[in-house]
Amino acid sequence: MHELSIAQALAELVRQHRPAGVPVLQVQVQAGPMQAVQPDALELAWKAVTQGTDLAQCRVCVETPPWRLRCPECGRQWNSDELESTCACGQSTAYPVGGDELLLLSMEVGDLPAGQG
Amino acid sequence: MKIQIVENVLKLNDEVAAANRARLAQGRVFTVDLMGAPGAGKTALLEATLKRLPASTRAAVIVGDLATARDGQRLQACCRQVVQVNTGKTCHLEAHHVARALQRLNLDRIDLLIIENVGNLICPVGFDLGQGAKVGLFSVTEGDDKAAKHPFLVRESDLLVLNKVDLLPYVKFDSGVFRRDVARLRPHARLIETSVTTGQGLDLWINWLLGCCATLRTRGRSGGPVAIGRGRPRKTRPARKDAAL
Ligand SMILES: Nc1nc2c(ncn2[C@@H]2O[C@H](COP(=O)(O)OP(=O)(O)O)[C@@H](O)[C@H]2O)c(=O)[nH]1
Ligand SMILES: [Mg+2]
Ligand SMILES: [Zn+2]
Numbered sequence: 001m002h003e004l005s006i007a008q009a010l011a012e013l014v015r016q017h018r019p020a021g022v023p024v025l026q027v028q029v030q031a032g033p034m035q036a037v038q039p040d041a042l043e044l045a046w047k048a049v050t051q052g053t054d055l056a057q058c059r060v061c062v063e064t065p066p067w068r069l070r071c072p073e074c075g076r077q078w079n080s081d082e083l084e085s086t087c088a089c090g091q092s093t094a095y096p097v098g099g100d101e102l103l104l105l106s107m108e109v110g111d112l113p114a115g116q117g
Numbered sequence: 118m119k120i121q122i123v124e125n126v127l128k129l130n131d132e133v134a135a136a137n138r139a140r141l142a143q144g145r146v147f148t149v150d151l152m153g154a155p156g157a158g159k160t161a162l163l164e165a166t167l168k169r170l171p172a173s174t175r176a177a178v179i180v181g182d183l184a185t186a187r188d189g190q191r192l193q194a195c196c197r198q199v200v201q202v203n204t205g206k207t208c209h210l211e212a213h214h215v216a217r218a219l220q221r222l223n224l225d226r227i228d229l230l231i232i233e234n235v236g237n238l239i240c241p242v243g244f245d246l247g248q249g250a251k252v253g254l255f256s257v258t259e260g261d262d263k264a265a266k267h268p269f270l271v272r273e274s275d276l277l278v279l280n281k282v283d284l285l286p287y288v289k290f291d292s293g294v295f296r297r298d299v300a301r302l303r304p305h306a307r308l309i310e311t312s313v314t315t316g317q318g319l320d321l322w323i324n325w326l327l328g329c330c331a332t333l334r335t336r337g338r339s340g341g342p343v344a345i346g347r348g349r350p351r352k353t354r355p356a357r358k359d360a361a362l
Contacts, residue, residue, distance in 0.1 A: 002240035005207060010126050017122055029126065034269040036239055083268060095301050100269060102126045102243060108119050 003037060006102070007045035011055055013104055024058045026108040033067045033083070034100035063105070069094040130244055133212035137219060137247025144224030146177075147330045148232065150210075150246050152270060153254030154263075155236030158280040160188045161313040162254065162322070163231055167195035169323055174330060175226055179218045180233040181210040188233065198222055209241035210234050228330050238267045250275040250329060257281045257290040264298040271302040276309065276325060283312035 010029065018024050031037035039062035046060040066079040071087035071094050078085075086092045125131060141148050153159050163178060170176055177198035180188045189201030200218040204210065215232065222230070232248065234241040242251075253274035255263050258281055264271050271277065277299055285292075292310075299306050309325065311318035 002208060002243070005209070005211070005240070005244075006126060009129060012129055013124065013126060016129075017120065017124075019120075034272065035243060036269065083265070093297075093301050095304070096268065096272075100243075100272070104122050104124050104126050106119055106121050106123075110118075 003041040003045040004048070006037065007042060007049040007060075010046070010060070010104060011049050011053075014055060014058070014107060017104075017107065019109060022112055023110040024055060024107050025110050026059045026061055028061050028063065028105040028107070030063045030065065030101060030103045030105050032065060032099040032101040034096070035102050037062065037064065037102070039064060065099075067099055068097045070097050127243060127245075130212045133216055134245035134247040137212055137215050138249075140219060140224065141230065141247060141249070144227065145333060146224050146227050146230050147326075147333045148230040148246075148248045148250075149326070149329075150232050150234055150241070150248035150251045151254060152234045152238070152241045152251065152274070153236065153256075153278075153280075154238050154259055157236070157254045157256040157259065158313050159233045159236070159254055160191055162278070162280060162311065163192060163233060164195050165313050165316070165319055166231070166323060166326070167192065169319060170229070171327075174228050174327060176229045176231065177222050177227045178231050178233065179210075179215060179222075181214065181235045183208070183235060198227065204235055208235055208237050209244055210246060211244050212246050215246045228334075229326060238263070238270050242269045242273050249333065252276045252278060254278045254280055255295075257284055258288055261290045261292070261295040262298075264295055264302065268302050271299055271306070274303070274306070276307050277303075278322060279308060279310045281312060281314075282310045282317060283315045 014024060014027055042062050043060055050056050050058060066081050067083055068077060069080050069085055070077045071089060071091050073091040074087065074089045076087055083096060085094055087094055151159050167176055176196055178192050178196050179200045179202060180192060181202045181204055182188055184203055186201045189199050192199045200221050202210065202214045202218055204214065210232065232246060251274045253270045257279065296308065299308055309318050309321045311322055
């Protein structure tokens with residue numbers, strides 16, 4: 001369950017970036033296929049980590065791009081949901097390019113509560 | 118209002134890892150992060166290694182487990198500097214675990230530090246500890262599809278070890294399939310086949326370790342960079358810094 005550790009790290013990072021005083025409504029995360037992150041599991045872990053805290057109202061939105069594969073024979077590149085995928089040229093030894101990113105892309109913040117700021 | 122960030126989620130871990138790496142470089146300690154499934158033979162390989170290392174290479178071990186001090190106790194029989202870390206609910210070591218463990222070691226008296234990570238093929242991979250090299254340990258009893266099923270571990274490992282080759286006659290394991298999957302994920306990967314039980318391949322493994330230590334010593338003396346391995350290449354795109362819209 002590395003989603004739990006990722007959720008904890010994410011909460012720390014969000015707190016570092018949030019402007020003081022405003023509520024954080026949503027954070028956008030990108031997890032490449034190498035990371036083997038299950039969006040459902042990360043959402044659940046995020047709830048567990050943030051409940052009862054200043055981030056309890058914040059949702060996490062997880063983007064999981066597909067594999068990017070490259071054929072060593074003809075150089076063609078394509079996207080695939082599976083790591084094992086045969087190239088149009090017949091080669092079946094395509095290797096993944098990148099895919100190991102685990103990024104906090106952005107956060108959506110609300111207005112200052114009335115009477116402040 | 119949307120705030121663009123684009124930053125590695127594990128940035129805070131990476132910062133602690135960088136501090137670990139600096140401390141280890143200063144102490145001229147070559148550090149290996151040994152990762153593999155529970156039961157692959159991590160502790161057994163370390164026991165055999167510690168018994169065979171030349172006395173001139175002073176070794177220390179940090180061993181991570183969810184619970185119990187059993188591996189630490191096993192290793193204490195062959196090594197004077199052993200730190201056991203219990204991670205509780207965390208299924209891998211993080212840089213702060215290692216930072217705390219380093220406080221209990223005398224780095225000036227260590228040449229080689231081996232970290233036995235928590236038995237797990239997925240979770241430890243993304244967490245930089247400050248090591249000089251990552252080693253992925255598989256064993257033939259796990260099946261020949263495990264490299265393909267754990268691409269991140271294979272891609273991040275500077276060396277792969279395939280253990281328990283003494284059991285090849287008894288299990289269905291096609292070394293060709295395993296090697297092909299490894300080569301596809303990491304084209305120039307080194308793969309060493311070992312059997313802790315018979316001793317096969319242990320000389321190759323130990324020579325690899327000694328070679329890393331020697332490289333660190335000579336580079337350190339010439340004032341060059343002292344980290345071996347790739348540290349951690351981070352694929353974080355240049356952060357569009359806090360561009361508030
Ligand atoms: N046959 C055989 N058994 C091994 C070998 N290496 C380790 N083992 C056994 O595998 C089991 C698990 O080993 P251990 O070192 O505790 O694995 P760890 O969980 O990865 O630390 C033990 O019973 C070891 O004796 C090997 O090369 N061959
Ligand atoms: Mg062990
Ligand atoms: Zn092709």
